[in-house]
Amino acid sequence: MSIAALKGRVGDVLVEHEAVDVDGLAVCATAQPADADGISLLLRHASELGMAAIPCGSRTQIAYGNLPQRADFLLSTQRLCGVDDFDPGEGVCHVAAGTRLDALRAQVGAHGWRVPLDLPGPCSVGGALATGLTGPRAQGMGLPRDAVLGLEVVHASGTRTRCGARVVKNVTGYDLAKLYTGSLGTLGVLTAAWLRLQPAPAAERALEIPVAFADAVQVALEVSGAASLQACVLSTTRQGPRVWVELAGDAPGVEARARALIRDYAAREAELADFEEVAQCQHGCGERELRFRLAVPPRQLASAWSLLARAGARLLAHPGLSLVYAWFGVDAAESAFVEVAEAAGAGQWWCEAAPSRIKQGRDVFGDMGSRLPLVRALKHSFDADAVLNPGRFAGRI
Amino acid sequence: MSALLRDLESAVGIGGCLWRPEELLPYECDGLTLGSQQAAAVVLPRSREEVQAVVRACRRHRVSFVPRGAGTGLSGGAVAHAAVVIECSRMDRIREVDAVDRVAVVEPGVVNADLSKAVVHLGLHYAPDPSSQLACTLGGNFAENSGGPHTLKYGATSRHVLGLELVLPDGEVVELGSRTGFATGYDLVGAVVGSEGTLGVVTAGTVRLTAIPEAVETLLAIFPDVVSACRAVTGIIRKGLLPAALEIVDQRTIRAVEASVYAAGLPTDAGAVLLVEIDGPAEDLAGQVEAVRGLCASEGASRVDVARDDAERQRFWRARKGAFGAMGRLAPDLYVHDAVVPRARLPEVLDAVCEIGDRYRLKLSNVFHAGDGNLHPNISFDRRDADELARVLAAGEEILRTCVAAGGVITGEHGVGSEKRDFMGLVFSEDDLDAMRRLRSVFDPDAVCNPDKVLPTPHFCAEANPKARGYDRVPFE
Ligand SMILES: Cc1cc2nc3c(=O)[nH]c(=O)nc-3n(C[C@H](O)[C@H](O)[C@H](O)COP(=O)(O)OP(=O)(O)OC[C@H]3O[C@@H](n4cnc5c(N)ncnc54)[C@H](O)[C@@H]3O)c2cc1C
Numbered sequence: 001m002s003i004a005a006l007k008g009r010v011g012d013v014l015v016e017h018e019a020v021d022v023d024g025l026a027v028c029a030t031a032q033p034a035d036a037d038g039i040s041l042l043l044r045h046a047s048e049l050g051m052a053a054i055p056c057g058s059r060t061q062i063a064y065g066n067l068p069q070r071a072d073f074l075l076s077t078q079r080l081c082g083v084d085d086f087d088p089g090e091g092v093c094h095v096a097a098g099t100r101l102d103a104l105r106a107q108v109g110a111h112g113w114r115v116p117l118d119l120p121g122p123c124s125v126g127g128a129l130a131t132g133l134t135g136p137r138a139q140g141m142g143l144p145r146d147a148v149l150g151l152e153v154v155h156a157s158g159t160r161t162r163c164g165a166r167v168v169k170n171v172t173g174y175d176l177a178k179l180y181t182g183s184l185g186t187l188g189v190l191t192a193a194w195l196r197l198q199p200a201p202a203a204e205r206a207l208e209i210p211v212a213f214a215d216a217v218q219v220a221l222e223v224s225g226a227a228s229l230q231a232c233v234l235s236t237t238r239q240g241p242r243v244w245v246e247l248a249g250d251a252p253g254v255e256a257r258a259r260a261l262i263r264d265y266a267a268r269e270a271e272l273a274d275f276e277e278v279a280q281c282q283h284g285c286g287e288r289e290l291r292f293r294l295a296v297p298p299r300q301l302a303s304a305w306s307l308l309a310r311a312g313a314r315l316l317a318h319p320g321l322s323l324v325y326a327w328f329g330v331d332a333a334e335s336a337f338v339e340v341a342e343a344a345g346a347g348q349w350w351c352e353a354a355p356s357r358i359k360q361g362r363d364v365f366g367d368m369g370s371r372l373p374l375v376r377a378l379k380h381s382f383d384a385d386a387v388l389n390p391g392r393f394a395g396r397i
Numbered sequence: 398m399s400a401l402l403r404d405l406e407s408a409v410g411i412g413g414c415l416w417r418p419e420e421l422l423p424y425e426c427d428g429l430t431l432g433s434q435q436a437a438a439v440v441l442p443r444s445r446e447e448v449q450a451v452v453r454a455c456r457r458h459r460v461s462f463v464p465r466g467a468g469t470g471l472s473g474g475a476v477a478h479a480a481v482v483i484e485c486s487r488m489d490r491i492r493e494v495d496a497v498d499r500v501a502v503v504e505p506g507v508v509n510a511d512l513s514k515a516v517v518h519l520g521l522h523y524a525p526d527p528s529s530q531l532a533c534t535l536g537g538n539f540a541e542n543s544g545g546p547h548t549l550k551y552g553a554t555s556r557h558v559l560g561l562e563l564v565l566p567d568g569e570v571v572e573l574g575s576r577t578g579f580a581t582g583y584d585l586v587g588a589v590v591g592s593e594g595t596l597g598v599v600t601a602g603t604v605r606l607t608a609i610p611e612a613v614e615t616l617l618a619i620f621p622d623v624v625s626a627c628r629a630v631t632g633i634i635r636k637g638l639l640p641a642a643l644e645i646v647d648q649r650t651i652r653a654v655e656a657s658v659y660a661a662g663l664p665t666d667a668g669a670v671l672l673v674e675i676d677g678p679a680e681d682l683a684g685q686v687e688a689v690r691g692l693c694a695s696e697g698a699s700r701v702d703v704a705r706d707d708a709e710r711q712r713f714w715r716a717r718k719g720a721f722g723a724m725g726r727l728a729p730d731l732y733v734h735d736a737v738v739p740r741a742r743l744p745e746v747l748d749a750v751c752e753i754g755d756r757y758r759l760k761l762s763n764v765f766h767a768g769d770g771n772l773h774p775n776i777s778f779d780r781r782d783a784d785e786l787a788r789v790l791a792a793g794e795e796i797l798r799t800c801v802a803a804g805g806v807i808t809g810e811h812g813v814g815s816e817k818r819d820f821m822g823l824v825f826s827e828d829d830l831d832a833m834r835r836l837r838s839v840f841d842p843d844a845v846c847n848p849d850k851v852l853p854t855p856h857f858c859a860e861a862n863p864k865a866r867g868y869d870r871v872p873f874e
Contacts, residue, residue: 089635090741112637132584143578145587146556153832161832165824167737169553169769169809171542171591172817172824173851174833178555178587187583199637227611227678250685253678295579297498322577348579365581370571374839375582381835394582 001051003029003073010042020074022054023067024356030056030074036154036191039075043189044158046072047387054389055185057098057124061131064352065184067359069391077126080191083107085166091197092149092166097126097190113197116141118231120283126190132182135279139320140230140248141198144181149196151177153188156387166194179378186393187382201230201248205258206275207267209243213309216241217302217319223265224320228257233278234317244270244278281316282325285353290333292340294324296347304343311339322347333358341366365394401458405440405481408450413487415439424482427470428529429816430730431780436463436477443487445564445600452598453568455481461845464594466505466537469529471733472814474541474593474850483598485536491515492601499606500559500576505536505599512604521606524551527810528718536599542591544810546642546717547674549768551607553810555590560603563589563596566846576603588836593812594847596840610641610676614686615704617713618693622668623647623751623763627743629671629696630767634740638688642674643768650720650762650775653727659719661712671698671767672717720764721775727760728777732789736797738805740770749799750774757792759785771809772800797823813851821853830855 003015014032021027031053033039046053051072056062058078077098085094088111095104102121108114117128118135129151132144141147150164163176180187211219216234220243224232230248234241245261247254261267285291292313296304301317304324308315313326313336326343328336333354340349344366351364368375372395379386379397391397398416406414415421416438425433437460442448455462463477465484475482489506496519503512509530513522526545527533533543539561544553551557560574574586589596620626626645633643646654647669655665663670671693675685690701704710724731738746747763750772754761760777774796778789797807801823808817821830833852840846 087739087741089631090739091634092739142552142556145584146552155832159828159831161829162825163829163832165737165806166804167739167770167806167809169544169548169737169766169771170806171553171810171812172806172808173813173821173830174836175542175555175587175591176832176836178584178590179836181584181587183583199639225608227608249678250681252680252684256678256680295575295577297500297576299495299497322579346575347577348575348581350581368580368582371573371580371582371585374571374585377839378583378836381839382832 001049001072003031005049006042006045009045011038013038013042014079022071023063023065023359025068025071027054027071027074030076032076032079034079036080036152036160039154039189039191040158040160042075043154043156043387047156047158047385050385052387052390055130055189057127058100058122060120060123061127061133064131065392066364066396067356067391068389069386075189077124077189077191088113091199092168092194093197094166094192094194095125096192097124099125101125101128108197109200112200114200115195116147116198117144120280125193129181129193130183130185130190135282136231136233136318136321137246137279139224139232139318145178147195148177148181148193150194151180151190152192153180154191155188156383156385164194168196184389184393186379186389186397189388203251203254204246204248204272205254206270206272207245207247207258207261208270209261209265209267211241211243213241216243217305217317219243219265220317220319221298221301223261226257226261228253229320231279232318232320234319235278235281236315244275246272246275285327287355288330290328290330290336290354290358291352292326292336292349293352294326294340294344294347294349295322296324296344297322300345300347304345307343308339311335330355330358337362363394363396368394401454401460402438404454404457405438405451408454409440409442409447413441413443424465424468425476427468427473427475429471429473429814431732432473434476434478436482437479439482439484441484441487445562445570448483448564448598448600449568449570451481451483452564452566456568456845461848463847464536464540464598466534467508467532469533470537470541470814471735471811472808472816474812474814474847476815478849485534485598488600494519496521498576500603501606502601502603503535504601505534505539507535509533509535509538516606517609520609522609523557523604524607525554525557528721535602535604539590539599539602540592540594541810541812544766544769544771546644546766548766549643550639550641555587557605558586558590558602559605561586561589561599562601564598564600566597566841566843574603578605593814593851595837595851597846612679612682613674613676613710614682615710615713616673616686616689616701618671618673618698618701619664619667620669620671620696620698623747624744625697626669626671627747627767629693629698631741631743632692632696633673633689634768636688636692638685640673640689640768641676642672644672644717645763645765645767646670646672646716646720647763649760650724650764651716653723653762654716654719657719657723657726659715659723661716663716670716672713717764724762724775724777728779730778730780732776732778732793733811734772734774734776734793734796735808735811736772736800736805737809738770738772738800738803740768742803743767743770746772746800746803750796753792753795753799757788759788759792761792769809770805815850818849818851819853827855
């Protein structure tokens, strides 16, 4: 159905009529309500008409997920923007979902705080929380789920709800924020969040350790346990594998740790910008490539790593988080899914990026085991008519 | 013997099923001793299979059931009214400890402190440390998302649970989460932790083990009053310091502690003490100690001592940890309140809380997780005095309302249980609560698992005083 059917009913909604490709589906319009009430009104009418919407923020990760089943419009949070409550004495902030991470970082950074969401600057806060994805600094900063104190949500029916609060410790009722974080907007559209900020570290340093392929994982695991370490990346380049670390904290501890790494592992100083470049690698994916993420416990990391290498994958790991990223060429797509499932073993895997024809008929979220009935029932309970992002999430719900 | 009891006995064996009135007595309340309820029976399963058999028996007989750990909960979450109590204390094995993966797989009946004891030789510990850790079980901790003094830096239970094995209210088993904590689909571990035993019975958990910090410093600062100690806490947070713990003990508590076996040698004329623990890389601590010392001094601390050794550290902590025990000397009953406010509002809220206590003529003292803004106003009273009991309840409600008005919430770690169920409307709208009901109905569509807890019946008027109900059943000795 065309979004024009909603004309005159939903108030101040900017509609862009340029088609956007979402995994092979041309979505003809992008609706940009001015605020959460606007989203609520829009969703209420859209769901009454049996329409489906794909919530989005800055669209940096719009290709993440299974093939959409159907979509009448993209629902953008981009106009919901800004920090409307930030107490530098408290280290928490209330931020609208469409706010870009770089804007938020700049605002709170000026007061000595940092945002514990490690994704590229253009990402929106809503997108970061809806995908639940993170970069390597989650090792030191914690996962997105731990940064969220409260969320404001608009459900498929248009009903607005809130969970959590602005306080840093809270067990008042069920922790629905955990359920919404990482749910890809399938239970409701996130419109604002209370985030717990962290003190910005006084000192940061990056180091680089050249390693032999055979003991790359071992060294990476050893190193990643060090105190003051906020991130560790094991990368493979043409020059061979490298372990990169980023230290953060008070200056004396960071200095001491750096000296120890230089002494014990022949680590070399690197620029923070170089580390940032390596940290960003996880997001890249060529048009003729597939990118997988695997969660494997440390004990199985080395065998998963060598199995994937033998299968011809390009590799990256965040050992402190138990995550491995593997890239395969499209020509090897069929066998890639088999190799990845085998390497993951009892762990988990996701296909984070792939051409849409490869996604056809597959669940890119891997296997949910005995959880599948609960996941389906939750979706049904919150969005029985499959208005929000139908088909895209785990279990193709 | 009823058909239900016969089925329960065949599920758990004869020694595993209690039903005589005198056997049920210890189960008529938990750590919240204001009221009492009579369970239908108590079962003590030894395995997941036995839990499943019990749940299925309950379903056949249309009886609801209530999971229970050690019964130290402070919100009436483990009490059962005509329901079957599933006590998990016999499921107390640590199934696995893996120092490489830094995880332990535990059964729900493992006592919190026993897990840390079992892994200390590996240089590891289980970080969540509720003050009740010598008695409370991990199953109870998972259910309450328990916190402790070190939650400020390390997070509450939720941050340390990677996976759960859960017997659903229909008797089926699901595996939630994973050994790495990452799992596809919704974060069901996140939803079940803190669900207060209403979504099923946890029969195992995979938890994160954390390295014991390289170095620790413990400071004890003496303040003329509790409000200036709160200001020091606000200053420490504003400065960007992240201590492992920031705990305040007020004068009335200090006096109770000093008069008890927990005496720590604190000056009884001090208005409040602030306990600060800092941990991390050894090189960083000296600077942080000086920063904390300076901030305390500038807020009027008359003395700031740094523990010279482990014995002194233990002594400092005794003042904090012995507080609840010491309070037992003040009156027959202790009502431990639990609410949270934004940390920057601590000074004014503490002022208001003390004013409320005075106005109701109550023995109110404070010992609390100041760094998290988590207040524990404790009221010592005698429940046989009906007038005092009424004042305790009225003051409690006023304290909750004060905290909510300051941007806070009605519980930070003890849970809603049956105690605060009817105050949920102070914090959440009916639509907010309805979203929570949706979650619950997915796990427990027939409302048989720990019913009447956490969520108020729809459209309950928060103005009513919930505590007024059920008091005729308070057992007077
Ligand atoms: C002196 C004292 C100090 C305390 N200090 C703290 C503190 O610092 N921080 C804090 O957070 N709490 C504290 N508490 C409260 C209490 O100890 C915690 O809530 C604890 O987690 C309860 O554990 P338990 O084993 O006693 O559980 P119970 O009291 O037996 O049960 C608590 C809840 O857990 C559920 N439950 C138990 N086992 C399971 C299971 N296997 N599956 C599903 N649900 C289950 C029950 O249904 C109930 O809702 C304190 C209590 C006391 C008495």
